[in-house]
Amino acid sequence: MWRDALLMAGKDLRIEARSRVAANQVAPFALIVLVLFGFALEPDRSFLTQAAPGLFWVAVLFCSLLAVQRSFAVESADSARDGLRLSGMDPAGIFLGKAGAVALELVGLEILLTFGIVVLYGTNLQGAALLLAAAATATIGLAVCGTVYGALAAGLRVRETLLPLLTLPVVAPVLLGATRAWEVALGQSADDGWRWVILLGVFAVIYLALGVLAFGALLEEA
Protein backbone atom coordinates (compact mmCIF):
# COMPACT_ATOMS: atom_id res chain seq x y z
CA MET A 1 0.00 0.00 0.00
CA TRP A 2 2.74 2.49 0.95
CA ARG A 3 4.78 1.68 -2.14
CA ASP A 4 1.72 2.32 -4.32
CA ALA A 5 0.96 5.52 -2.39
CA LEU A 6 4.48 6.86 -3.00
CA LEU A 7 4.33 5.88 -6.66
CA MET A 8 0.96 7.56 -7.12
CA ALA A 9 1.94 10.73 -5.27
CA GLY A 10 5.16 10.93 -7.27
CA LYS A 11 3.24 10.59 -10.52
CA ASP A 12 0.68 13.27 -9.57
CA LEU A 13 3.38 15.68 -8.38
CA ARG A 14 5.41 15.08 -11.54
CA ILE A 15 2.32 15.88 -13.63
CA GLU A 16 1.87 19.06 -11.59
CA ALA A 17 5.53 19.98 -11.98
CA ARG A 18 5.28 19.56 -15.75
CA SER A 19 1.86 21.19 -16.26
CA ARG A 20 2.29 23.91 -13.59
CA VAL A 21 -1.47 24.21 -13.16
CA ALA A 22 -1.18 24.86 -9.42
CA ALA A 23 1.66 27.34 -9.86
CA ASN A 24 0.24 29.21 -12.84
CA GLN A 25 -3.49 29.04 -12.19
CA VAL A 26 -4.42 27.98 -8.66
CA ALA A 27 -1.87 30.17 -6.86
CA PRO A 28 -2.83 33.35 -8.74
CA PHE A 29 -6.48 32.45 -8.13
CA ALA A 30 -5.80 32.16 -4.40
CA LEU A 31 -4.11 35.56 -4.30
CA ILE A 32 -6.91 37.13 -6.34
CA VAL A 33 -9.42 35.77 -3.82
CA LEU A 34 -7.48 37.47 -1.01
CA VAL A 35 -7.37 40.75 -2.93
CA LEU A 36 -11.08 40.59 -3.78
CA PHE A 37 -11.94 39.96 -0.15
CA GLY A 38 -9.96 43.08 0.60
CA PHE A 39 -11.98 45.06 -1.93
CA ALA A 40 -15.33 43.59 -0.89
CA LEU A 41 -14.80 44.16 2.82
CA GLU A 42 -13.83 47.47 4.27
CA PRO A 43 -10.38 48.68 3.31
CA ASP A 44 -10.02 49.33 7.03
CA ARG A 45 -6.98 47.19 7.82
CA SER A 46 -8.01 46.36 11.37
CA PHE A 47 -11.17 44.67 10.12
CA LEU A 48 -9.24 42.70 7.52
CA THR A 49 -6.73 41.66 10.19
CA GLN A 50 -9.57 40.40 12.36
CA ALA A 51 -11.14 38.53 9.44
CA ALA A 52 -7.83 37.18 8.10
CA PRO A 53 -8.09 33.63 9.56
CA GLY A 54 -11.54 33.07 8.03
CA LEU A 55 -10.61 34.61 4.69
CA PHE A 56 -7.40 32.57 4.60
CA TRP A 57 -9.22 29.29 5.12
CA VAL A 58 -12.00 30.14 2.65
CA ALA A 59 -9.30 30.77 0.05
CA VAL A 60 -7.61 27.45 0.95
CA LEU A 61 -10.97 25.70 0.67
CA PHE A 62 -11.54 27.03 -2.86
CA CYS A 63 -8.00 26.04 -3.83
CA SER A 64 -8.51 22.54 -2.46
CA LEU A 65 -11.51 22.10 -4.78
CA LEU A 66 -9.41 23.11 -7.78
CA ALA A 67 -6.56 20.80 -6.73
CA VAL A 68 -8.89 17.83 -6.26
CA GLN A 69 -10.69 18.50 -9.53
CA ARG A 70 -7.34 18.61 -11.34
CA SER A 71 -6.19 15.44 -9.60
CA PHE A 72 -9.13 13.49 -11.02
CA ALA A 73 -9.26 15.28 -14.37
CA VAL A 74 -5.88 13.75 -15.29
CA GLU A 75 -7.32 10.30 -14.58
CA SER A 76 -10.44 10.93 -16.67
CA ALA A 77 -8.56 12.10 -19.76
CA ASP A 78 -7.83 9.27 -22.20
CA SER A 79 -9.30 6.74 -19.76
CA ALA A 80 -6.18 6.79 -17.61
CA ARG A 81 -8.35 5.45 -14.81
CA ASP A 82 -8.70 2.15 -16.72
CA GLY A 83 -4.93 1.92 -16.74
CA LEU A 84 -4.86 2.46 -12.99
CA ARG A 85 -7.48 -0.21 -12.41
CA LEU A 86 -5.65 -2.66 -14.67
CA SER A 87 -2.35 -2.02 -12.92
CA GLY A 88 -3.59 -3.91 -9.87
CA MET A 89 -2.41 -1.13 -7.55
CA ASP A 90 -3.82 -1.19 -4.04
CA PRO A 91 -6.83 1.19 -4.09
CA ALA A 92 -5.89 2.38 -0.58
CA GLY A 93 -2.43 3.21 -1.91
CA ILE A 94 -3.93 5.13 -4.83
CA PHE A 95 -6.12 7.06 -2.39
CA LEU A 96 -3.24 7.90 -0.04
CA GLY A 97 -1.03 8.89 -2.94
CA LYS A 98 -3.60 11.18 -4.52
CA ALA A 99 -4.55 12.74 -1.18
CA GLY A 100 -0.87 13.16 -0.29
CA ALA A 101 -0.15 14.97 -3.55
CA VAL A 102 -3.16 17.26 -3.04
CA ALA A 103 -2.03 17.96 0.54
CA LEU A 104 1.49 18.90 -0.60
CA GLU A 105 0.08 21.25 -3.23
CA LEU A 106 -2.13 22.83 -0.56
CA VAL A 107 0.86 23.31 1.74
CA GLY A 108 2.58 25.30 -1.01
CA LEU A 109 -0.53 27.40 -1.54
CA GLU A 110 -0.95 27.97 2.21
CA ILE A 111 2.62 29.29 2.45
CA LEU A 112 1.82 31.72 -0.37
CA LEU A 113 -1.49 32.72 1.21
CA THR A 114 0.21 33.27 4.56
CA PHE A 115 2.51 35.81 2.91
CA GLY A 116 -0.64 37.23 1.31
CA ILE A 117 -2.47 37.88 4.59
CA VAL A 118 0.67 39.32 6.17
CA VAL A 119 1.21 41.75 3.29
CA LEU A 120 -2.38 42.54 2.32
CA TYR A 121 -4.17 42.34 5.68
CA GLY A 122 -1.31 43.24 8.00
CA THR A 123 -1.60 40.03 10.00
CA ASN A 124 1.02 39.62 12.73
CA LEU A 125 1.92 35.92 12.89
CA GLN A 126 2.25 34.43 16.38
CA GLY A 127 1.43 31.19 18.19
CA ALA A 128 3.42 29.17 15.70
CA ALA A 129 2.76 25.76 17.29
CA LEU A 130 -1.01 26.16 17.19
CA LEU A 131 -0.93 27.74 13.72
CA LEU A 132 1.10 24.87 12.29
CA ALA A 133 -0.85 22.13 14.08
CA ALA A 134 -4.17 23.55 12.88
CA ALA A 135 -2.84 24.02 9.35
CA ALA A 136 -1.46 20.47 9.21
CA THR A 137 -4.64 18.78 10.45
CA ALA A 138 -6.92 21.00 8.35
CA THR A 139 -4.83 20.39 5.23
CA ILE A 140 -4.93 16.63 5.71
CA GLY A 141 -8.67 16.82 6.34
CA LEU A 142 -9.32 18.86 3.20
CA ALA A 143 -7.09 16.61 1.08
CA VAL A 144 -8.55 13.27 2.22
CA CYS A 145 -12.16 14.47 2.22
CA GLY A 146 -11.72 16.12 -1.19
CA THR A 147 -10.15 12.96 -2.60
CA VAL A 148 -13.05 10.82 -1.39
CA TYR A 149 -15.62 13.12 -2.99
CA GLY A 150 -13.42 13.66 -6.03
CA ALA A 151 -13.50 9.92 -6.70
CA LEU A 152 -17.25 9.86 -6.10
CA ALA A 153 -17.85 12.62 -8.65
CA ALA A 154 -15.16 11.54 -11.11
CA GLY A 155 -17.26 9.27 -13.28
CA LEU A 156 -20.18 11.66 -13.64
CA ARG A 157 -20.71 14.06 -16.50
CA VAL A 158 -21.53 16.87 -14.06
CA ARG A 159 -18.44 16.31 -11.91
CA GLU A 160 -17.18 19.91 -12.17
CA THR A 161 -20.31 21.32 -10.56
CA LEU A 162 -21.06 18.32 -8.37
CA LEU A 163 -17.73 18.29 -6.54
CA PRO A 164 -18.16 21.67 -4.80
CA LEU A 165 -21.78 20.85 -4.08
CA LEU A 166 -20.80 17.61 -2.35
CA THR A 167 -17.65 18.86 -0.66
CA LEU A 168 -18.34 22.36 0.62
CA PRO A 169 -21.06 21.43 3.15
CA VAL A 170 -19.04 18.48 4.41
CA VAL A 171 -15.85 20.45 5.03
CA ALA A 172 -17.67 23.14 7.03
CA PRO A 173 -16.17 21.72 10.27
CA VAL A 174 -12.68 22.16 8.80
CA LEU A 175 -13.38 25.77 7.92
CA LEU A 176 -14.81 26.42 11.38
CA GLY A 177 -12.11 24.56 13.31
CA ALA A 178 -9.16 25.97 11.40
CA THR A 179 -10.50 29.52 11.56
CA ARG A 180 -11.15 29.32 15.32
CA ALA A 181 -7.74 27.75 16.01
CA TRP A 182 -5.98 30.45 13.97
CA GLU A 183 -7.97 33.20 15.74
CA VAL A 184 -6.69 31.85 19.05
CA ALA A 185 -3.12 31.54 17.75
CA LEU A 186 -3.20 35.10 16.42
CA GLY A 187 -4.46 36.41 19.75
CA GLN A 188 -7.94 37.34 18.50
CA SER A 189 -9.77 34.94 20.82
CA ALA A 190 -9.25 33.55 24.30
CA ASP A 191 -10.79 30.20 23.42
CA ASP A 192 -8.86 26.92 23.78
CA GLY A 193 -7.39 26.56 20.31
CA TRP A 194 -6.19 22.97 20.80
CA ARG A 195 -9.80 21.78 21.13
CA TRP A 196 -10.28 22.89 17.54
CA VAL A 197 -7.13 21.10 16.48
CA ILE A 198 -8.55 17.90 18.02
CA LEU A 199 -11.76 18.41 16.03
CA LEU A 200 -9.70 18.86 12.86
CA GLY A 201 -7.71 15.73 13.70
CA VAL A 202 -10.85 13.66 14.25
CA PHE A 203 -12.28 14.88 10.93
CA ALA A 204 -9.05 13.96 9.13
CA VAL A 205 -8.90 10.50 10.70
CA ILE A 206 -12.54 9.74 9.84
CA TYR A 207 -12.11 10.64 6.17
CA LEU A 208 -8.71 8.96 6.01
CA ALA A 209 -10.28 5.71 7.23
CA LEU A 210 -13.28 6.15 4.93
CA GLY A 211 -11.02 6.74 1.94
CA VAL A 212 -8.76 3.77 2.67
CA LEU A 213 -11.77 1.47 3.04
CA ALA A 214 -14.03 2.81 0.27
CA PHE A 215 -11.69 4.04 -2.44
CA GLY A 216 -11.61 0.69 -4.23
CA ALA A 217 -15.37 0.67 -4.65
CA LEU A 218 -15.38 4.34 -5.66
CA LEU A 219 -12.71 3.70 -8.29
CA GLU A 220 -14.73 0.81 -9.73
CA GLU A 221 -17.94 2.82 -9.87
CA ALA A 222 -16.34 5.96 -11.32
Next chain:
Amino acid sequence: MAAAIRFRSAVALIGDFPVLAGVDLDVASGEIVLLRGPNGAGKTSLLRACAGLLPVSSGRAEVLGHDMVADRRSVRRQVGLLGHATSLYDDLTVEDNVRFAVRAAGGRRDTVTPSLERLGLAGRLGRVRVGQLSAGQRRRVALSILVARDPALWLLDEPHAGLDAAHRDVVDGLVQEAAARGKTVVFASHEQDRAVALTRRIVEMAGGHIIAAVEPTIGPASPPATISQPLPEPIHVA
Protein backbone atom coordinates in the same frame (compact mmCIF):
# COMPACT_ATOMS: atom_id res chain seq x y z
CA MET B 1 -3.81 -27.13 -23.02
CA ALA B 2 -5.25 -25.20 -20.03
CA ALA B 3 -8.02 -22.71 -20.70
CA ALA B 4 -6.98 -19.08 -20.35
CA ILE B 5 -10.56 -17.90 -20.81
CA ARG B 6 -13.74 -19.85 -20.14
CA PHE B 7 -17.09 -18.06 -20.40
CA ARG B 8 -20.42 -19.83 -20.03
CA SER B 9 -23.70 -17.96 -20.65
CA ALA B 10 -21.90 -14.82 -19.50
CA VAL B 11 -24.03 -11.71 -19.36
CA ALA B 12 -22.70 -8.19 -18.88
CA LEU B 13 -24.84 -5.11 -18.64
CA ILE B 14 -24.22 -1.43 -19.20
CA GLY B 15 -27.18 0.12 -17.44
CA ASP B 16 -30.05 -2.14 -18.45
CA PHE B 17 -28.56 -2.99 -21.82
CA PRO B 18 -26.94 -6.43 -22.20
CA VAL B 19 -23.70 -5.76 -24.06
CA LEU B 20 -22.85 -9.44 -23.59
CA ALA B 21 -25.99 -11.50 -23.84
CA GLY B 22 -24.97 -15.04 -22.89
CA VAL B 23 -21.46 -15.56 -24.23
CA ASP B 24 -19.90 -19.03 -24.40
CA LEU B 25 -16.19 -18.92 -25.17
CA ASP B 26 -13.11 -21.04 -24.55
CA VAL B 27 -9.63 -19.78 -25.32
CA ALA B 28 -6.63 -22.00 -24.64
CA SER B 29 -3.34 -20.71 -23.24
CA GLY B 30 -1.01 -19.61 -26.02
CA GLU B 31 -3.82 -19.24 -28.51
CA ILE B 32 -4.36 -16.20 -30.75
CA VAL B 33 -8.07 -15.53 -31.25
CA LEU B 34 -9.59 -12.85 -33.45
CA LEU B 35 -12.95 -11.36 -32.48
CA ARG B 36 -14.84 -10.27 -35.55
CA GLY B 37 -18.18 -8.58 -36.00
CA PRO B 38 -19.92 -5.35 -36.87
CA ASN B 39 -19.80 -2.26 -34.70
CA GLY B 40 -21.77 -2.87 -31.51
CA ALA B 41 -21.36 -6.64 -31.74
CA GLY B 42 -19.83 -6.79 -28.25
CA LYS B 43 -16.13 -7.24 -29.12
CA THR B 44 -14.90 -4.38 -26.95
CA SER B 45 -17.25 -5.39 -24.14
CA LEU B 46 -15.93 -8.95 -24.25
CA LEU B 47 -12.34 -7.71 -24.08
CA ARG B 48 -13.20 -5.42 -21.15
CA ALA B 49 -15.00 -8.26 -19.38
CA CYS B 50 -11.90 -10.44 -19.81
CA ALA B 51 -9.80 -7.63 -18.30
CA GLY B 52 -12.13 -7.35 -15.32
CA LEU B 53 -13.18 -3.82 -16.23
CA LEU B 54 -16.75 -4.80 -17.10
CA PRO B 55 -18.58 -6.87 -14.50
CA VAL B 56 -20.15 -10.16 -15.54
CA SER B 57 -23.54 -10.05 -13.88
CA SER B 58 -24.65 -13.63 -14.54
CA GLY B 59 -23.35 -16.86 -15.98
CA ARG B 60 -19.80 -18.10 -15.41
CA ALA B 61 -16.58 -16.40 -16.37
CA GLU B 62 -13.05 -17.51 -15.62
CA VAL B 63 -9.91 -15.77 -16.82
CA LEU B 64 -6.50 -17.29 -16.05
CA GLY B 65 -8.17 -19.36 -13.35
CA HIS B 66 -9.80 -16.37 -11.64
CA ASP B 67 -13.55 -16.36 -11.12
CA MET B 68 -14.55 -13.05 -12.70
CA VAL B 69 -18.03 -13.09 -11.20
CA ALA B 70 -16.77 -13.38 -7.63
CA ASP B 71 -13.65 -11.21 -7.94
CA ARG B 72 -12.76 -9.40 -11.12
CA ARG B 73 -9.86 -7.41 -9.63
CA SER B 74 -7.43 -10.19 -8.83
CA VAL B 75 -6.69 -11.06 -12.48
CA ARG B 76 -5.85 -7.56 -13.60
CA ARG B 77 -2.13 -7.61 -13.01
CA GLN B 78 -1.86 -10.61 -15.32
CA VAL B 79 -3.84 -8.94 -18.09
CA GLY B 80 -2.89 -6.19 -20.54
CA LEU B 81 -5.55 -4.31 -22.44
CA LEU B 82 -4.92 -2.03 -25.37
CA GLY B 83 -8.24 -0.27 -25.80
CA HIS B 84 -9.52 2.53 -28.00
CA ALA B 85 -8.15 4.99 -25.44
CA THR B 86 -4.47 4.70 -24.60
CA SER B 87 -4.72 5.42 -20.83
CA LEU B 88 -1.72 7.77 -20.95
CA TYR B 89 -0.98 11.01 -19.11
CA ASP B 90 -0.56 13.92 -21.52
CA ASP B 91 1.72 15.92 -19.21
CA LEU B 92 4.20 13.10 -18.68
CA THR B 93 6.87 12.14 -21.20
CA VAL B 94 6.79 8.87 -23.10
CA GLU B 95 9.44 7.40 -20.78
CA ASP B 96 7.63 8.63 -17.65
CA ASN B 97 4.37 7.05 -18.81
CA VAL B 98 5.92 3.68 -19.56
CA ARG B 99 7.99 3.68 -16.37
CA PHE B 100 4.98 4.57 -14.22
CA ALA B 101 2.73 1.96 -15.83
CA VAL B 102 5.34 -0.77 -15.46
CA ARG B 103 6.10 0.06 -11.83
CA ALA B 104 2.40 0.41 -11.00
CA ALA B 105 1.80 -3.08 -12.35
CA GLY B 106 4.69 -4.47 -10.33
CA GLY B 107 6.83 -5.03 -13.43
CA ARG B 108 10.61 -4.87 -13.76
CA ARG B 109 12.20 -1.51 -14.56
CA ASP B 110 14.75 -3.09 -16.87
CA THR B 111 11.98 -3.93 -19.33
CA VAL B 112 11.23 -0.26 -20.02
CA THR B 113 14.10 0.65 -22.34
CA PRO B 114 13.91 -2.49 -24.53
CA SER B 115 10.16 -2.01 -24.97
CA LEU B 116 10.65 1.62 -26.00
CA GLU B 117 13.33 0.56 -28.47
CA ARG B 118 11.09 -2.15 -29.88
CA LEU B 119 8.38 0.39 -30.68
CA GLY B 120 10.83 2.98 -32.01
CA LEU B 121 10.28 5.30 -29.04
CA ALA B 122 13.74 5.41 -27.52
CA GLY B 123 15.93 8.52 -27.65
CA ARG B 124 14.54 11.97 -28.29
CA LEU B 125 10.96 10.78 -28.73
CA GLY B 126 11.07 9.17 -25.29
CA ARG B 127 11.52 12.59 -23.70
CA VAL B 128 8.56 14.19 -25.49
CA ARG B 129 5.33 14.78 -23.61
CA VAL B 130 2.64 12.36 -24.70
CA GLY B 131 0.25 15.28 -25.27
CA GLN B 132 2.46 16.38 -28.16
CA LEU B 133 2.34 13.03 -29.96
CA SER B 134 0.18 11.96 -32.88
CA ALA B 135 -2.51 9.32 -32.41
CA GLY B 136 -0.30 6.63 -33.92
CA GLN B 137 2.63 7.53 -31.69
CA ARG B 138 0.39 7.44 -28.62
CA ARG B 139 -0.75 4.00 -29.64
CA ARG B 140 2.84 2.86 -29.86
CA VAL B 141 3.46 4.15 -26.33
CA ALA B 142 0.50 2.09 -25.12
CA LEU B 143 1.87 -0.93 -26.96
CA SER B 144 5.25 -0.30 -25.40
CA ILE B 145 3.66 -0.54 -21.94
CA LEU B 146 2.09 -3.83 -22.92
CA VAL B 147 5.41 -5.16 -24.17
CA ALA B 148 7.22 -4.06 -21.00
CA ARG B 149 4.57 -5.59 -18.74
CA ASP B 150 4.36 -8.77 -20.84
CA PRO B 151 1.15 -10.02 -19.22
CA ALA B 152 -0.13 -13.58 -19.50
CA LEU B 153 -3.20 -12.41 -21.43
CA TRP B 154 -3.00 -9.76 -24.17
CA LEU B 155 -6.30 -8.12 -25.02
CA LEU B 156 -6.03 -5.87 -28.06
CA ASP B 157 -8.83 -3.71 -29.38
CA GLU B 158 -7.99 -2.54 -32.88
CA PRO B 159 -4.23 -2.78 -32.31
CA HIS B 160 -3.40 -1.68 -35.86
CA ALA B 161 -5.52 1.48 -35.73
CA GLY B 162 -3.60 4.67 -36.45
CA LEU B 163 -0.29 2.91 -37.13
CA ASP B 164 1.77 3.12 -40.30
CA ALA B 165 2.54 -0.05 -42.27
CA ALA B 166 5.93 -0.62 -40.64
CA HIS B 167 4.53 -0.47 -37.14
CA ARG B 168 1.57 -2.63 -38.08
CA ASP B 169 4.15 -5.23 -38.98
CA VAL B 170 5.76 -4.71 -35.58
CA VAL B 171 2.40 -5.30 -33.88
CA ASP B 172 1.92 -8.52 -35.81
CA GLY B 173 5.40 -9.61 -34.79
CA LEU B 174 4.73 -8.82 -31.13
CA VAL B 175 1.51 -10.82 -31.17
CA GLN B 176 3.18 -13.85 -32.70
CA GLU B 177 6.14 -13.67 -30.35
CA ALA B 178 3.84 -13.37 -27.34
CA ALA B 179 1.91 -16.45 -28.41
CA ALA B 180 5.18 -18.30 -29.01
CA ARG B 181 6.13 -17.57 -25.38
CA GLY B 182 2.84 -19.10 -24.22
CA LYS B 183 0.92 -15.87 -23.80
CA THR B 184 -2.71 -15.78 -24.86
CA VAL B 185 -3.84 -13.10 -27.29
CA VAL B 186 -7.43 -12.09 -27.96
CA PHE B 187 -7.89 -9.21 -30.32
CA ALA B 188 -10.46 -7.37 -32.39
CA SER B 189 -9.46 -5.77 -35.64
CA HIS B 190 -11.10 -4.43 -38.76
CA GLU B 191 -7.79 -4.94 -40.60
CA GLN B 192 -9.13 -8.21 -41.95
CA ASP B 193 -6.20 -9.38 -44.02
CA ARG B 194 -3.64 -8.78 -41.31
CA ALA B 195 -5.84 -10.06 -38.52
CA VAL B 196 -6.85 -13.25 -40.27
CA ALA B 197 -3.22 -13.99 -41.13
CA LEU B 198 -2.28 -13.77 -37.46
CA THR B 199 -4.83 -16.13 -36.01
CA ARG B 200 -5.84 -19.75 -36.15
CA ARG B 201 -9.36 -19.15 -34.86
CA ILE B 202 -11.91 -16.43 -35.59
CA VAL B 203 -14.83 -15.83 -33.24
CA GLU B 204 -17.75 -14.11 -34.92
CA MET B 205 -19.89 -11.87 -32.72
CA ALA B 206 -23.20 -10.10 -33.22
CA GLY B 207 -25.61 -8.50 -30.80
CA GLY B 208 -23.61 -9.46 -27.73
CA HIS B 209 -23.54 -13.13 -28.74
CA ILE B 210 -20.92 -15.40 -30.22
CA ILE B 211 -22.50 -16.69 -33.37
CA ALA B 212 -19.68 -18.81 -34.82
CA ALA B 213 -16.09 -19.87 -34.37
CA VAL B 214 -14.29 -20.54 -37.65
CA GLU B 215 -10.80 -21.26 -38.88
CA PRO B 216 -9.21 -18.66 -41.13
CA THR B 217 -9.10 -19.46 -44.80
CA ILE B 218 -5.46 -18.35 -45.17
CA GLY B 219 -2.55 -19.46 -43.03
CA PRO B 220 -0.70 -17.59 -40.32
CA ALA B 221 1.55 -14.76 -41.38
CA SER B 222 5.20 -15.02 -42.23
CA PRO B 223 7.73 -14.76 -39.36
CA PRO B 224 7.45 -11.75 -37.09
CA ALA B 225 8.54 -8.50 -38.59
CA THR B 226 10.75 -6.15 -36.65
CA ILE B 227 12.27 -2.79 -37.34
CA SER B 228 16.00 -3.05 -36.98
CA GLN B 229 16.56 0.68 -37.41
CA PRO B 230 14.07 3.04 -35.70
CA LEU B 231 12.22 5.14 -38.23
CA PRO B 232 12.89 8.87 -38.28
CA GLU B 233 10.28 10.39 -36.04
CA PRO B 234 8.56 13.58 -37.02
CA ILE B 235 7.12 15.04 -33.83
CA HIS B 236 3.57 16.09 -34.27
CA VAL B 237 2.86 19.23 -32.30
CA ALA B 238 -0.75 19.20 -31.23
